[in-house]
Amino acid sequence: MKDLKLVVQRFDPVKDASPKMVEYAVPKREGMTVLDALLYARDYVDHSIGLRFSCRQASCGSCGMKINGRPRLACYTQVEELGGEKVVAQPMDNFAIIKDLVTDLGSFFDKHKAVTPRLVREDGEEQERPTGEYLMTPGELSKVLQFTYCIKCGLCTSSCPTVATDERYPGPQALTQAYRYSADARDQGGAERIAALDNSHGVWRCHFAGSCSYVCPKGVDPALGIQLLKRHVMTGKPPHAKDEASKVWKAPESGR
Amino acid sequence: MSSEGGGKARNRRGLSGWLNPYHYNFERWAYVFQRVTGIAILAYVIGHLGDTSFFVGGPIGTGPSQSSWTFISGIVENSFGHLILVLVVLVVIFHGTNGLRLIASEMGLILGRPASIEYPYKPRSLRLGQRALIWAAIILAVVGAAWAAMILFGGLA
Amino acid sequence: MRESRLMLLQYITALLAVALVAVHLLTQGIIYPYSTAISFGTILSLYRNGLYAIFLEALLVVVLVHGFNGVRIILHEWRQTAPWSRWVDIGTVVAIVATVAFGSKTVILAVFGGASG
Ligand code: SF4
Numbered sequence: 001m002k003d004l005k006l007v008v009q010r011f012d013p014v015k016d017a018s019p020k021m022v023e024y025a026v027p028k029r030e031g032m033t034v035l036d037a038l039l040y041a042r043d044y045v046d047h048s049i050g051l052r053f054s055c056r057q058a059s060c061g062s063c064g065m066k067i068n069g070r071p072r073l074a075c076y077t078q079v080e081e082l083g084g085e086k087v088v089a090q091p092m093d094n095f096a097i098i099k100d101l102v103t104d105l106g107s108f109f110d111k112h113k114a115v116t117p118r119l120v121r122e123d124g125e126e127q128e129r130p131t132g133e134y135l136m137t138p139g140e141l142s143k144v145l146q147f148t149y150c151i152k153c154g155l156c157t158s159s160c161p162t163v164a165t166d167e168r169y170p171g172p173q174a175l176t177q178a179y180r181y182s183a184d185a186r187d188q189g190g191a192e193r194i195a196a197l198d199n200s201h202g203v204w205r206c207h208f209a210g211s212c213s214y215v216c217p218k219g220v221d222p223a224l225g226i227q228l229l230k231r232h233v234m235t236g237k238p239p240h241a242k243d244e245a246s247k248v249w250k251a252p253e254s255g256r
Numbered sequence: 257m258s259s260e261g262g263g264k265a266r267n268r269r270g271l272s273g274w275l276n277p278y279h280y281n282f283e284r285w286a287y288v289f290q291r292v293t294g295i296a297i298l299a300y301v302i303g304h305l306g307d308t309s310f311f312v313g314g315p316i317g318t319g320p321s322q323s324s325w326t327f328i329s330g331i332v333e334n335s336f337g338h339l340i341l342v343l344v345v346l347v348v349i350f351h352g353t354n355g356l357r358l359i360a361s362e363m364g365l366i367l368g369r370p371a372s373i374e375y376p377y378k379p380r381s382l383r384l385g386q387r388a389l390i391w392a393a394i395i396l397a398v399v400g401a402a403w404a405a406m407i408l409f410g411g412l413a
Numbered sequence: 414m415r416e417s418r419l420m421l422l423q424y425i426t427a428l429l430a431v432a433l434v435a436v437h438l439l440t441q442g443i444i445y446p447y448s449t450a451i452s453f454g455t456i457l458s459l460y461r462n463g464l465y466a467i468f469l470e471a472l473l474v475v476v477l478v479h480g481f482n483g484v485r486i487i488l489h490e491w492r493q494t495a496p497w498s499r500w501v502d503i504g505t506v507v508a509i510v511a512t513v514a515f516g517s518k519t520v521i522l523a524v525f526g527g528a529s530g
Contacts, residue, residue: 291487311453311519312518312519318522320529352430
């Protein structure tokens with residue numbers, strides 16, 4: 001089998017003036033992922049290639065990068081599906097480069113945190129020391145389940161044309177999580193979450209280019225979440241009112 | 257912002273993120289065209305305010321003036337001017353019909369609902385319905401422009 | 414102002430523009446032969462029929478508000494410094510007022526101005 005041509009964008013902002021593309025020959029094997037190829041190059045050719053990975057199974061969201069021009073997870077992309085001859089690995093767009101393929105996701109996590117991505121309840125004491133459970137029907141679960149699969153890899157945000165220029169825009173990941181928590185039957189913080197996104201750099205800077213959903217490796221469909229969010233921001237009404245949220249359910253005393 | 261500066265290199269795509277949809281999905285191309293056609297239409301409208309003002313004698317005119325209208329007609333009513341009009345019809349119809357798709361989508365009307373995922377997964381928000389509507393906008397625009405061309409160049413005037 | 418109010422304005426002007434522009438294209442291209450539609454006499458008689466003047470004025474306002482608000486959105490997405498944001502908002506209002514005033518002047522003079530040669 002012919003070797004794979006692996007081209008990696010090398011750039012250390014502390015030392016280098018500009019990025020350069022370096023080619024490595026990697027022996028192919030069946031089922032090889034781009035991450036496998038990068039690790040081969042790092043282990044046997046050049047130890048200084050900077051890359052980040054952890055789980056190798058599309059669960060951790062660490063190895064997001066631009067592969068052959070499109071944001072993908074290196075561990076979730078087989079060399080074969082890219083034609084099997086040439087793979088070009090570059091850091092994700094829209095995030096600052098730390099070194100080579102490693103980008104800084106700090107601002108990304110800050111934006112995620114800014115949408116209050118947790119269940120907001122008025123019964124805070126109950127959340128700290130539960131006396132029962134917040135119930136959720138299967139129908140209620142299916143409204144948000146798909147959005148809970150987000151692994152915060154950043155691929156969607158790196159694909160977004162608005163993020164490309166607007167530093168204050170939350171980005172597809174954060175907006176989708178804003179919808180995910182507001183639409184959760186157990187949540188009571190929808191009104192505040194929605195009001196916080198109704199400004200000139202909030203949800204309305206999405207124009208439904210859909211690239212986020214196109215690149216998301218987990219089927220989250222951020223564009224769907226954001227469009228569903230917009231109607232609520234427009235009307236100022238969250239998906240459900242505070243007093244419609246799930247009540248605490250206590251198990252009946254068992255006769256044991 | 258915490259992440260930019262301090263030994264790191266800024267890597268936002270900038271305007272190329274708006275203008276270059278290469279490697280991305282069909283809807284991304286529609287986004288680019290919506291934005292570009294919007295600006296083009298506004299530019300045309302501003303110009304059109306200027307040429308129509310000659311109906312009342314030009315920018316500083318005082319009332320309907322046949323000679324001033326004949327003067328501006330002599331400038332804009334020719335093959336080049338008519339070509340511009342055909343292009344304007346093309347982009348106006350695309351912008352309008354694609355815009356209707358966007359309004360309906362942004363109000364959550366034509367997207368489908370979140371549901372469980374089966375692999376290989378195709379995002380619900382990018383399914384055939386959206387694509388068909390973008391194609392409908394393109395086809396309507398081309399038909400409208402062809403009609404305009406027939407009127408302006410084909411002797412239907 | 415809440416951004417969603419401006420977005421609602423953008424949607425409403427969009428829907429009105431679709432309807433009004435459709436009428437405009439029909440009157441220019443289909444209802445009359447093009448050469449008649451752009452002749453001085455036809456336009457004058459249309460203007461002096463009050464309804465058509467109101468239609469043109471509505472078209473003018475709707476399209477310019479939608480267009481300049483669209484540019485405002487694009488400019489906000491482009492840069493985010495505080496002075497930029499402020500001047501974009503002010504500039505949008507100024508541009509709408511100036512262009513609507515200029516276009517309205519044409520409509521008003523066409524309807525009420527004394528015709529000359
Ligand atoms: S929504 Fe998808 S692409 Fe975006 S961060 Fe989450 S998993 Fe990654």
